[in-house]
Amino acid sequence: MSEKANINEAGFRPASRIASVGVSKILQIGARANAMKREGAPVIILGAGEPDFDTPDNVKQAAKAAIDRGETKYTALDGTPELKKAVVDKFRRENGVDYTVDEVTIATGAKQILFNAFMASIDPGDEVIIPTPYWTSYSDIVEICGGVPVLIPCDAEAGFRLRADQLEQAITPKTRWVLLNSPSNPSGAAYGEADYRPLLEVLLWHSHVWLMVDDMYEHIVYDDFRFVTPVALEPRLKQRTLTINGVSKAYAMTGWRIGYAGGPKPLIKAMAIIQSQATSCPSSVSQAASVEALNGPQDVLKERQESFRARRDLVVSALNAIDGITCRVPEGAFYTFAGCQGLIGRMTPKGMKIETDSDFTDYLLEEANVAVVPGSAFGLSPYFRISYATSEGELMQALQRIASACEALR
Numbered sequence: 349m350s351e352k353a354n355i356n357e358a359g360f361r362p363a364s365r366i367a368s369v370g371v372s373k374i375l376q377i378g379a380r381a382n383a384m385k386r387e388g389a390p391v392i393i394l395g396a397g398e399p400d401f402d403t404p405d406n407v408k409q410a411a412k413a414a415i416d417r418g419e420t421k422y423t424a425l426d427g428t429p430e431l432k433k434a435v436v437d438k439f440r441r442e443n444g445v446d447y448t449v450d451e452v453t454i455a456t457g458a459k460q461i462l463f464n465a466f467m468a469s470i471d472p473g474d475e476v477i478i479p480t481p482y483w484t485s486y487s488d489i490v491e492i493c494g495g496v497p498v499l500i501p502c503d504a505e506a507g508f509r510l511r512a513d514q515l516e517q518a519i520t521p522k523t524r525w526v527l528l529n530s531p532s533n534p535s536g537a538a539y540g541e542a543d544y545r546p547l548l549e550v551l552l553w554h555s556h557v558w559l560m561v562d563d564m565y566e567h568i569v570y571d572d573f574r575f576v577t578p579v580a581l582e583p584r585l586k587q588r589t590l591t592i593n594g595v596s597k598a599y600a601m602t603g604w605r606i607g608y609a610g611g612p613k614p615l616i617k618a619m620a621i622i623q624s625q626a627t628s629c630p631s632s633v634s635q636a637a638s639v640e641a642l643n644g645p646q647d648v649l650k651e652r653q654e655s656f657r658a659r660r661d662l663v664v665s666a667l668n669a670i671d672g673i674t675c676r677v678p679e680g681a682f683y684t685f686a687g688c689q690g691l692i693g694r695m696t697p698k699g700m701k702i703e704t705d706s707d708f709t710d711y712l713l714e715e716a717n718v719a720v721v722p723g724s725a726f727g728l729s730p731y732f733r734i735s736y737a738t739s740e741g742e743l744m745q746a747l748q749r750i751a752s753a754c755e756a757l758r
């Protein structure tokens with residue numbers, strides 16, 4: 349969870365809804381690493397949650413053409429008809445799921461989709477079940493909306509996946525949502541059909557519980573893993589599932605800020621009410637670009653997937669060669685979430701004892717000039733996340749530094 353921000357300065361009284369929420373630990377580490385870089389330290393940052401590739405050319409051209417056509421005004425509230433249609437087609441073509449245009453919503457990033465959905469559905473005290481480790485924004489958004497995140501630890505031995513018995517036990521009359529993310533940020537773990545089935549079975553028995561699935565990393569999966577989204581497996585849950593996705597990671601479009609979702613009409617309508625008072629609509633130019641991303645040639649996805657796979661293999665084998673670190677092979681996304689239990693209790697050359705994963709990642713940053721994020725930022729310790737969305741050359745250098753830093757521990 350985020351560290352509490354220092355927001356009580358100069359007589360400012362912050363709203364109670366942000367009392368337990370602050371600037372995310374990931375951003376804090378990034379800021380520290382960048383400050384060190386500016387001071388001349390050769391820091392390698394393996395913390396970024398975005399592809400290092402560029403947005404494909406056809407997508408950029410579509411944006412330029414939209415500007416030239418004068419598509420620079422407010423659009424329909426929750427998405428242009430063109431983009432909604434492209435999303436409907438995408439769900440049908442790639443996921444085998446039929447949504448109509450009024451079951452689809454577009455927002456300023458998948459993050460705003462999550463925000464709209466929770467704002468539109470959560471009352472104070474409502475519970476949201478979140479398997480842990482989780483993307484930090486999940487619990488913070490739930491808390492901002494007055495909900496209670498119910499965090500269920502799912503460690504490396506469990507493949508970082510929630511089990512049906514854990515889900516069953518966590519459900520209470522106050523449970524509103526279960527939030528599943530596959531492939532996962534930060535663990536890279538993904539739910540295949542066999543992993544999903546028992547969970548969906550549990551949900552069928554609890555009709556008051558809705559399912560939110562975050563498929564953001566759908567297109568970054570490896571080896572013979574077959575991506576599947578829950579509604580395709582269990583259509584009976586379609587009327588209480590929100591299927592979230594976006595163009596940020598698949599098409600290297602993080603800065604364009606477009607996310608989308610398919611879900612039941614009453615929820616989609618309620619989300620539009622929130623959006624109408626927040627942003628009025630997503631960016632017109634970015635929506636035109638996203639139509640091209642979804643409808644245009646898709647070859648780029650396979651090419652980039654292959655390059656991410658090579659980097660994953662490099663990182664996993666280098667980490668597993670280090671005494672004290674163990675790394676599960678992730679099925680997708682561009683993160684490894686390695687365990688550092690074996691390093692806890694060791695001493696740094698300067699005489700500091702490594703007591704937590706945060707101590708370890710601080711040591712890596714200060715002494716090895718490598719910025720990675722501790723598991724505690726994602727709710728599960730002792731682990732650390734590496735984002736391998738960076739060049740192989742930089743990755744190799746960073747891994748050598750991590751290996752030497754670990755060897756120097758006593």
Ligand SMILES: Cc1ncc(COP(=O)(O)O)c(C=O)c1O
Nearest residue numbers: 397457458459533564594596607
């Ligand atoms: C799992 C997951 N979901 C959603 C998002 C948000 O993506 P967007 O850029 O569309 O807001 C991220 C971004 O890091 C993510 O890791």
